[in-house]
Structure formats: C-alpha cells, structure tokens
Amino acid sequence: MTKPRLRFFENAPGQRHIVESDRYLYRQDAPSHNLVVIGTGTMGQEHMRVAALLGRAKVLGIYDPQPASMDAAEALYATICQAPLRRYPDLASACNDPDADVLMICTPNVTHLEVLKTALASGKPIFLEKPMATTLADAAALMDAVRTHSAFVQIGLQYRYKAQYREAFHEVKVRGSLGPVHTISMSEYRPPFLDKVAQWNKFNKNTGGTLVEKCCHYFDLINLMADSRAIRVYASGGRAVNFLDFEKDGVPADIDDHAFVSIDYANGIRASFTLNMFCPDFSEELIVVGERGRLITHERFDFHALQPTQTSVNVELGESGASRRTALSYPALIEQSGHHGATYFEHIALMDQLDGRSVDCATVQQGLWSMIVACAAQESIRSGQAVAIDGFLAAQQLTHLLAPEGGQS
Ligand SMILES: NC(=O)c1ccc[n+]([C@@H]2O[C@H](COP(=O)([O-])OP(=O)(O)OC[C@H]3O[C@@H](n4cnc5c(N)ncnc54)[C@H](O)[C@@H]3O)[C@@H](O)[C@H]2O)c1
Structure with missing residues (x-):
C-alpha cells in the first residue's frame, strides 16, 4: 500500500x-536526483524553489555569469534547504560535474542554442526553458544537435500542467464530451514584460519576438488541442503602449505588446489567439467548441488584490448532456510555488523521466511547432500577409522540418 x-x-x-x-x-525521503541550474534569474530560482518543495531532487550547483544572480539564488536556497550548493566558475564545469543527474538551462532565449551545445556534450539529460530558440534556423540547428543525444531533452512548455488545461484536455480528449472539435480560441491579458537581467526581454533579437517569447506557451496548447499541423497563420499586432520610450545603451526597445493571431490546421480546425500586455492584472481564457458543446476555462490572477489564482472550467452541453461549472485549485503551497502550480507538475514529469518512466512533457518537436506558429505569426505582422507554413519553411530552407520526425506529435 x-x-x-x-x-x-x-x-x-x-x-x-x-x-x-x-x-x-x-x-520526506532523501532526494534521489541532483540538479544543476544554469541561469539563476527569475525562472532558475523558481526551479530551485520547486525542486526543494517537491523534494525528489536537490540542487547540486548553480552557474550564472552575473554574480548578483548567483548570490540571490544561493541566498534563496539557504532559506529552503540545508544542503551546500556548488558555485561553478564556468559553463563547462557546471555541465560536466560527475555528480549531476540533469542540467536545467534557464538562460535568456538567445543563449539557448550555445548553452545547449555545451550541455549536450556532457551526455546528461537536459531541461531547456521555452522558447527553445529565437529563430527557426536556430531551432532547426537545435533539433539536429539533439538528434544524436542519447538522454532526454525536456522543453519548459509547462502550461499543459495548469489545472484548467489538464481538465480541458481530459474533457475534450478522454471524455470526448464536446464531440468533434472545430474551433479553439485563447487569450491572455496581462501587465507588461517584467524587468530582466540586462533587460534582455525588451529586444526581439534576444527573444525572437513577443509571440515567440511568451506566446509559444499558448501555441503549444492550441497545437495540442488541435492535434494537427498548422498550415496557415495570419496575425496583426504591434506596439501601442509598453516601453515606447525605453532604450538600453542607445538602442530602443522593439517588442510588440498586443496581437491577434488566426491559425488554420490541416484537419480543418480553426484557432485564434489574442494577446494584450497593457492590463493591470493577469487573465487567460480558452474556449473550445465541438459539435456537441462548448468548454470554457478561465484563470484570473489579481495580484493587486493579493488574491489567490481563481481557475475554473465550464462545460456547456445544451441538450446533449449535463453542463457544469467547476472551480479548480491545487494545494496553496503548490500554486504559490510558481506559475499557479504548473512548475511543480513539470518537475514531477522531469523526476519521472529521470526514473525512466514515460511522461507527458513537452518534446523538442512540440517546442519546435510552438515556434513555427509563433515565428509565422511574427512574420505575418511584419508583412501584413497570411503566412503559409510550407512556403515559410521552404523560404528558409527548412522544409525538412515538415518530415514526420519534425512534425507535431
Ligand atoms: N516556463 C515559463 O513559464 C517561463 C517563465 C519565465 C521565464 N522563462 C524562460 O526562462 C529563461 C530565463 O528567463 P528569466 O525570466 O529567468 O530571466 P532573468 O533575466 O531573470 O534570468 C536569466 C539569467 O540567465 C543568466 N545568463 C545569461 N546568459 C547566461 C549564460 N550564457 N549562461 C548562464 N547564465 C546566463 C543571466 O545572468 C540571468 O541571471 C528564458 O528563456 C525565459 O523565456 C520561462
């Protein structure tokens, strides 16, 4: 028992x-795995906190070129775990510590490919934060580099673990209560991008663009729900409010702060995504409509009122069956540990993979397809034209990404 x-x-x-x-x-049983965290800013520290809360791994060591980030991470960890923390002097020593079981890369997007190459040379399992790269050319290079890696690479597309999306996938895919799905709409309304180390997230060259940096999470969810390949993307968006007067070292910020995106899938499903980043608080909505009913999920995080996250899923079946409205929650300690509990369940998947179990976690292929949709949407905003995915990849000599192993799985 x-x-x-x-x-x-x-x-x-x-x-x-x-x-x-x-x-x-x-x-609490002794942790059975050793993590090394590379990049100890906001997300690296969240992973350290969550690892300690879950208790199945301890953080063996950290590396970050910025001393303030290392100091803050070390001070944080001292408050949650008594185990000593190794501070590596460089990336290679962080990646090649013989006691490390998995490397967690939590550095700015534009550094992912180079950091990953050093990490892959260690032969160890790797967790790589989203988005996996800033351009499709880098994502393709990353796919090539990973192909010969015998250990796993897990991508940090963790919104699939949020309570409302777990329930939505179960309702649509397992219970099938909506019948065949035809439309999917998602939206995120939120405040501007937060301050980051050297303000890397204010510049498209570091992020890949707002729709890549932030919205790869949503494109991953929509891809999973559609369970098909995106074939055409149209987007309209731009910069209306945020960081219009921001510059660093004389270079003005160039990131978009709002967008509307339409996606057509090969199986006929149509999807839309709305982003607005000049709102006081955070909310997300997903609406999926099938032949028998509609599913709506909400997440509201009102940090001005210091309210816990409010999450719900509604299933409306009309005359086809019982409708219901359900409030959802994870235990408060889990919800508060980061991303409303998603990071905690992402760590369970990571630990299970290390224990050799098969898990539901974001693969490199899924990371790639979240980027293909996001990059096509950025291109559509730039050109004002709808972007056909086949032609978009062909123009970048990336048609091989359409091969089955590069496909959405
Ligand atoms: N999964 C999520 O929901 C989620 C949320 C936030 C951020 N992220 C991702 O996490 C990554 C980091 O974002 P953040 O918010 O922690 O940024 P941050 O600026 O707070 O921290 C990044 C850290 O990486 C360090 N760094 C830079 N180059 C490095 C290198 N070559 N080697 C090692 N460290 C390096 C920086 O000094 C900094 O301390 C990004 O890819 C971001 O998109 C994911």
Whole structure:
C-alpha cells in the first residue's frame, strides 16, 4: 500500500515538535536526483524553489555569469534547504560535474542554442526553458544537435500542467464530451514584460519576438488541442503602449505588446489567439467548441488584490448532456510555488523521466511547432500577409522540418 502524502502538514502549528525519528506521514525521503541550474534569474530560482518543495531532487550547483544572480539564488536556497550548493566558475564545469543527474538551462532565449551545445556534450539529460530558440534556423540547428543525444531533452512548455488545461484536455480528449472539435480560441491579458537581467526581454533579437517569447506557451496548447499541423497563420499586432520610450545603451526597445493571431490546421480546425500586455492584472481564457458543446476555462490572477489564482472550467452541453461549472485549485503551497502550480507538475514529469518512466512533457518537436506558429505569426505582422507554413519553411530552407520526425506529435 502506498503511504498517503501528508508532507505539507509537517510545518503546521502544533506539528513542529514531532522529531525526525517519529515522523511517518511527514517523513520526506532523501532526494534521489541532483540538479544543476544554469541561469539563476527569475525562472532558475523558481526551479530551485520547486525542486526543494517537491523534494525528489536537490540542487547540486548553480552557474550564472552575473554574480548578483548567483548570490540571490544561493541566498534563496539557504532559506529552503540545508544542503551546500556548488558555485561553478564556468559553463563547462557546471555541465560536466560527475555528480549531476540533469542540467536545467534557464538562460535568456538567445543563449539557448550555445548553452545547449555545451550541455549536450556532457551526455546528461537536459531541461531547456521555452522558447527553445529565437529563430527557426536556430531551432532547426537545435533539433539536429539533439538528434544524436542519447538522454532526454525536456522543453519548459509547462502550461499543459495548469489545472484548467489538464481538465480541458481530459474533457475534450478522454471524455470526448464536446464531440468533434472545430474551433479553439485563447487569450491572455496581462501587465507588461517584467524587468530582466540586462533587460534582455525588451529586444526581439534576444527573444525572437513577443509571440515567440511568451506566446509559444499558448501555441503549444492550441497545437495540442488541435492535434494537427498548422498550415496557415495570419496575425496583426504591434506596439501601442509598453516601453515606447525605453532604450538600453542607445538602442530602443522593439517588442510588440498586443496581437491577434488566426491559425488554420490541416484537419480543418480553426484557432485564434489574442494577446494584450497593457492590463493591470493577469487573465487567460480558452474556449473550445465541438459539435456537441462548448468548454470554457478561465484563470484570473489579481495580484493587486493579493488574491489567490481563481481557475475554473465550464462545460456547456445544451441538450446533449449535463453542463457544469467547476472551480479548480491545487494545494496553496503548490500554486504559490510558481506559475499557479504548473512548475511543480513539470518537475514531477522531469523526476519521472529521470526514473525512466514515460511522461507527458513537452518534446523538442512540440517546442519546435510552438515556434513555427509563433515565428509565422511574427512574420505575418511584419508583412501584413497570411503566412503559409510550407512556403515559410521552404523560404528558409527548412522544409525538412515538415518530415514526420519534425512534425507535431
Ligand atoms: N516556463 C515559463 O513559464 C517561463 C517563465 C519565465 C521565464 N522563462 C524562460 O526562462 C529563461 C530565463 O528567463 P528569466 O525570466 O529567468 O530571466 P532573468 O533575466 O531573470 O534570468 C536569466 C539569467 O540567465 C543568466 N545568463 C545569461 N546568459 C547566461 C549564460 N550564457 N549562461 C548562464 N547564465 C546566463 C543571466 O545572468 C540571468 O541571471 C528564458 O528563456 C525565459 O523565456 C520561462
């Protein structure tokens, strides 16, 4: 029989006097894997926090060329874990520590390919933050580099683990309650991009563009829901409000802050995505409509009111069956640990992969297809024309990405 997990009771008032040797429900097994975190900014530190919360891995060491990021990560980790942390002097030593089981790359997008090449040379399993690259040429080079790697490479497209999308996939794919799906709409309304180290995220050359940097998450979700290949993308967008007067070292910011994107899929599904990045708070919506009904998910994160995330899924079946409205939540400690709990479940998938189990996690192919849609949308904004994916890839000598192994899977 599996021991029930009551680990989160361990720090409850009235339970702290239970000494280690008396712990059964609260006992935490020793971590069985060693992580090395490369790039210890916002996301690297989130992964360190979540690894400690989950308890299946310890952070063995960190590397970041910016001392302030290393210091902050080290100080954070000291508050959550007693284990000593190795500070590597350079990337190669971080990647080649013989005690490391997995390398987590959490550096700015434009550095991913170069950092990944050094990481791949170690032969170790790798977790690479999204988006996997900033251009399709780099994404294709990355695919080539990964092809001969015998260990796994997991991409950080983690929104599939948010409570509402897990439920939506189950409802649509497993229960099939909507019947055949024909349309998918998603939207994100949120505040501007936050400050980053050296403000890398204010420039398209570092990010690949707003639709690549941020919206690859949504294109991944839409691709998964459509379960087909995008064949045509039209987008309209631009810069209306954010960072219009921002410059660094004399170079003005150039990132878009709003967009509307339409996507046609090979199986006839039509999808749309709306982005607005000059809102006071965060909200996301997904609407999927099939022949028997409609599914709507909402996520609202009102940080001005210091409210916890509010998440729900509604299934409307009309005369086809029972409709329902359901509020969703993960345990508060998990939701608060990052991205409303998605990072925690992403770490479970990572740990399961290290334990040799097959898992639902973002593959390099899925990372690539999220980028193909995003890059086509950026190109459509630039040209004002709809972008046919076949021609778009052919123009970049990337037709081989359409081969089955480069396909959405
Ligand atoms: N999965 C998600 O939802 C999510 C959320 C936020 C950010 N991200 C991704 O995580 C990555 C990092 O973003 P962030 O928000 O942590 O940025 P950040 O600026 O807060 O941190 C990036 C860190 O990487 C370091 N760095 C730069 N070049 C490096 C190199 N060559 N080797 C090692 N470290 C290097 C920087 O000094 C900095 O400390 C980006 O790819 C971003 O898109 C993902």
